[in-house]
Amino acid sequence: LELYAKLNEQMEKKRFYPALKTLDLLEHHHLPRIDRYRFTERMKECIPVITKNIEQASKSDLQDFLESIRHKSALIGSMCMRETENQSSLNISPDKTTENPEEDDKSVQDLVDFAPLYRCLHIHTVLGSREYFEMYYREQRENQARLVLQPQGIQNESLDSYRSYFHQIVGFFVVENTVLHTTRGLVSRNTIQLLWDLALQKIINVVRVQFLRCKDSKTILDVKELMVCFCSTLAGYGFSVSKLHDILLEASDAYNDKLLNEWKDKFLAILQCDNYTPILVNDNKEYWRTIEEFPFKTPKDITRKDSYPITLPFSLLVLNIYKEIKRFILTSVKFADNLNLSLTDIDDKLRKSTNDLLSKTLTDVIDEFVEEPFLHLSQLTQLSHNTVYLEKACGNLEQYISSITGAVSDGIHVTRLYGTSTFSDARQKAEDKIYILLNKKLDEFFELANYDWTPSESRHRPSGYMDDLLTYLRDALSTLISLPNNVAISACISSCKHICERLRGFLKADEIKQINVNGLKHFNEDLQACLDFAKAPLPHENSISLTTTFLEVEQLIRLIIEEDWSSFFTDFNQPTSKYQCVSVTLLMSLLEKIKEGEGRKTIFTFKRADRDRKKFYENLIRRLRPMCPTNVGEPDRPVES
Numbered sequence: 001l002e003l004y005a006k007l008n009e010q011m012e013k014k015r016f017y018p019a020l021k022t023l024d025l026l027e028h029h030h031l032p033r034i035d036r037y038r039f040t041e042r043m044k045e046c047i048p049v050i051t052k053n054i055e056q057a058s059k060s061d062l063q064d065f066l067e068s069i070r071h072k073s074a075l076i077g078s079m080c081m082r083e084t085e086n087q088s089s090l091n092i093s094p095d096k097t098t099e100n101p102e103e104d105d106k107s108v109q110d111l112v113d114f115a116p117l118y119r120c121l122h123i124h125t126v127l128g129s130r131e132y133f134e135m136y137y138r139e140q141r142e143n144q145a146r147l148v149l150q151p152q153g154i155q156n157e158s159l160d161s162y163r164s165y166f167h168q169i170v171g172f173f174v175v176e177n178t179v180l181h182t183t184r185g186l187v188s189r190n191t192i193q194l195l196w197d198l199a200l201q202k203i204i205n206v207v208r209v210q211f212l213r214c215k216d217s218k219t220i221l222d223v224k225e226l227m228v229c230f231c232s233t234l235a236g237y238g239f240s241v242s243k244l245h246d247i248l249l250e251a252s253d254a255y256n257d258k259l260l261n262e263w264k265d266k267f268l269a270i271l272q273c274d275n276y277t278p279i280l281v282n283d284n285k286e287y288w289r290t291i292e293e294f295p296f297k298t299p300k301d302i303t304r305k306d307s308y309p310i311t312l313p314f315s316l317l318v319l320n321i322y323k324e325i326k327r328f329i330l331t332s333v334k335f336a337d338n339l340n341l342s343l344t345d346i347d348d349k350l351r352k353s354t355n356d357l358l359s360k361t362l363t364d365v366i367d368e369f370v371e372e373p374f375l376h377l378s379q380l381t382q383l384s385h386n387t388v389y390l391e392k393a394c395g396n397l398e399q400y401i402s403s404i405t406g407a408v409s410d411g412i413h414v415t416r417l418y419g420t421s422t423f424s425d426a427r428q429k430a431e432d433k434i435y436i437l438l439n440k441k442l443d444e445f446f447e448l449a450n451y452d453w454t455p456s457e458s459r460h461r462p463s464g465y466m467d468d469l470l471t472y473l474r475d476a477l478s479t480l481i482s483l484p485n486n487v488a489i490s491a492c493i494s495s496c497k498h499i500c501e502r503l504r505g506f507l508k509a510d511e512i513k514q515i516n517v518n519g520l521k522h523f524n525e526d527l528q529a530c531l532d533f534a535k536a537p538l539p540h541e542n543s544i545s546l547t548t549t550f551l552e553v554e555q556l557i558r559l560i561i562e563e564d565w566s567s568f569f570t571d572f573n574q575p576t577s578k579y580q581c582v583s584v585t586l587l588m589s590l591l592e593k594i595k596e597g598e599g600r601k602t603i604f605t606f607k608r609a610d611r612d613r614k615k616f617y618e619n620l621i622r623r624l625r626p627m628c629p630t631n632v633g634e635p636d637r638p639v640e641s
Contacts, residue, residue: 058119058120058123058124059120061116061119061120062116062117062120062136062137064116065113065114065116065117065120066140066141066144068112068113069112069171069175070144070147072111072112072171073148073167073168073170073171073172073175074164074167074168074171075111075167075171076108076111076112076167076170076171076174076175077166077167077168077169077170077171077172077174077233078163078167078171079106079111080170080171080174080233081166081167081170081229081230081233083233084229084232084233084236085229088229088232088338089337089338090225090228090229090232090338108174108175108178109178112175112178114178114179114182117179117183117186118182118183120133121133121183121186133186134185134186134187137186137187138187138191141176141187141195142195142198144172145172145195145198145199146198148168148169148172148199149169149198149199149202149203149206151165151206151210152164152165159219159222159223159226162210162222162223162226163226165206166226166227166229166230169199169203169230170230170233170234173192173195173196173199173234173237173239174237176192176195177192177237177238180192196239196240200240200243200244203244204243204244204247207223207227207244207247207251208247208250210223211223211247211250211251211254212254214254214258215258216258216262217255217258217259217262217331220251220254220255220258220335221255221334221335224248224251224255224335225338227244227247227248228248228338228339230244231244231245231248245339245340248339249339251335252335252336252349255332255335256332256335256353256356259328259331259332259353259357260356260357260360260361263324263328263357263361264361264364264365266324267321267324267361267362267365267366268365268368268369270317270320270321270324271317271365271366271369272369274315274316274317274320275315275316276315276317276378276379276382276383277315277382278311278312278313278314278315278382278385279311279312279314279315279316279319280309280310280311280312281308281309281310281311281312282308282309283305283308283309284305284308287308287310290312290319291312291319293319293322293323293326294318294319294322294393295392295393295396296312296389313385313389314382314385314386314388314389315382315385315386317382317383317386318386318389318390321362321386321390322390322393325354325357325358325397326397326400328353328354328357329350329354329397329400329401329404330404332350332353332354333346333350333404333405336349336350343405343406343407344407346405346407347401347402347405347407350401350404350405351398351401351416351417354397354401354417355417355418358417358418358419358422359418359421359422362422362426363422363425363426366426366429366430367426367429370383370426370429370430370433371433375433375437376437377434377437377438377441377476377479378479380430380431380433380434380437381434381479381480381483383426383430384427384430384431384434384483384487385482385483387423387424387426387427387430388423388427390419390423391419391420391422391423391424391427393419394417394419394420394423397417397419398416398417431483431487431490431491434480434487434491435490435491435494435495438473438476438491438494438495438498439494439495439498441472441476442469442473442495442498442499442502443502445465445466445468445469445472446465446469446502448465448468449463449465449466449506450465451463451506451519451522451523452519452522453512453514453515453516453519453520453523453593453597454514454515454516454518454519454597455516455518455519455522456518457518458517458518458521458522459518459521459522459525460525461525462525462526462528462529463522463525463526466526466529466530467529469499470529470530470533473495473533473537474533474537476491477491477492477495477537477538478538481538488538489538489544492537492538492544492546493546493549496530496534496537496546496549496550497549499530499550500530500549500550500552500553503523503526503527503530503550503553504552504553504586506523507523507553507556507586507589507590508586508589512593513593513596514593514596514597515590515593515594515596515597516594516597516598517560517561517594517598519597520557520560520561520594521561523557524557524561527550527553527554527557530550531547531550531554534546534547534549534550535547551581552581552582552583555578555579555580555581555582556579556582556583556586556587556590559579559582559587560587560590560591560594564578564579565620567579568582569623572627584624584627584628584629585628585629587624588621588624588625588628591617591620591621591624592621594617595614595617595618595621598613598614598617
């Protein structure tokens with residue numbers, strides 16, 4: 001009776017494990033001795049009920065335990081990952097939500113009371129239902145694992161959401177690892193491995209998608225650091241994380257893609273904000289401060305005070321672009337930290353990302369910028385200058401990468417930077433745009449041309465528009481002389497060809513129906529001005545002659561004005577002909593217009609000499625017609641230059 005009273009007291013106080021011992025003692029040792037009494041039967045009837053109550057109560061305690069560890073998983077994971085971070089060189093943004101220095105020295109057992117679990121396990125063992133209990137526990141934990149693996153709120157790209165996700169998972173498996181080592185067979189290494197395999201695939205799918213969704217490189221880098229800590233923490237508990245490291249290597253491509261997009265905006269801002277004026281330096285201190293981070297060959301007399309002020313050949317764009325390239329290299333290499341990559345692998349990856357920056361991002365930005373309509377000739381000229389010095393600095397960028405990675409190069413298998421081709425291509429595009437801008441400006445002058453093709457008297461000076469055009473062209477070309485690769489000469493050739501084509505276009509124009517000799521002589525004055533310019537379009541030290549560019553138009557006009565028809569017909573198609581560049585098709589068209597222009601007189605002034613003149617042109621045209629390429633079955637002669 002005393003034992004039965006003690007049993008009831010233990011049940012009331014929910015001391016189920018001692019109650020189970022008392023019940024066993026009562027059932028197997030004391031009741032058999034007093035079997036003859038009636039109350040003994042009553043006690044025996046109560047024993048199954050009490051046993052069932054103990055089983056139900058222990059199951060309730062288990063539910064409370066499971067709920068407790070579910071809520072504490074994030075705290076446990078945070079504590080474990082913070083411990084890993086403190087023992088490594090990881091640089092993770094602080095966790096303000098779970099950071100508590102007082103808990104850093106605590107163990108899992110300090111945070112979680114495992115006693116209810118141990119009691120439940122022992123109770124079910126005593127009751128003979130251990131197998132059922134093990135199955136029930138594992139089923140409940142698997143359900144909890146599936147809930148933990150759901151990326152709650154991670155889509156908002158908040159680092160806290162990623163942190164909470166990883167903390168929950170770490171906490172879950174640390175608890176399971178503790179149960180493994182503190183119980184005998186409740187869980188096994190095999191059952192935990194099955195849960196980890198389930199978790200691993202889910203984590204890989206989630207992380208792979210989320211890395212691609214990150215809007216900026218900093219978020220990717222922060223998540224990567226968090227994930228490295230996550231992997232290191234679980235690896236310390238014996239879990240295989242090699243597949244997660246593979247995902248991190250994949251994420252490096254996403255990280256560099258984000259960097260390239262961000263640096264595209266930086267480069268564009270530099271191009272748009274530069275003043276495209278050579279840097280003026282006033283003293284030696286300012287000089288060294290200016291080129292502190294840029295490899296510029298210093299003149300020998302730079303230390304002399306009377307050398308200042310001096311002008312550097314490039315604008316601030318060169319310094320800013322070079323700084324941003326170096327900053328990109330430093331930012332790009334951060335992703336390789338703590339990934340256990342070899343120095344050679346890091347060096348190769350860094351060179352590849354830098355090549356992408358130069359050959360894709362910077363090239364695309366310059367291509368787009370060069371096409372901007374607001375650019376002036378002086379800006380393009382300075383841009384071309386700038387690319388020369390950026391190209392020369394590429395060798396220093398390669399050395400800079402080697403100094404960061406520490407990789408030893410044999411000079412053969414190392415990846416080279418594409419900077420040389422990048423900046424030479426950019427320079428070519430800038431120079432091509434210079435030619436286009438020059439020709440566009442020349443077209444603006446030609447729009448001002450207003451020829452009177454049938455004047456009553458001739459004029460002996462060039463048109464005003466032509467004087468202005470050639471003055472502008474001389475000034476523009478003089479600014480290009482300092483550019484390398486004979487840019488000024490190429491621009492000069494391009495401009496002269498364009499002028500010739502526009503002059504030729506006047507003669508071919510269908511809207512011009514009549515021309516007389518006075519109008520042609522006026523046109524010839526403009527042509528002669530172009531020829532004088534073409535004899536020496538650049539200063540003396542860069543002297544070239546481009547008169548052959550205008551050869552077709554010059555021979556055509558000279559032939560008509562001087563009426564040297566006998567030489568033309570006699571030497572036609574001969575290499576010694578003075579008019580070998582004349583197009584017969586254009587000549588016939590021009591003679592038709594002159595015939596109409598010379599005949600534009602009233603019946604009262606239309607003298608016999610005028611009639612003879614018109615007939616003269618008709619005979620010329622008739623004689624030229626068989627010589628026209630459309631009649632002789634051969635193409636017209638090309639313009640020689």
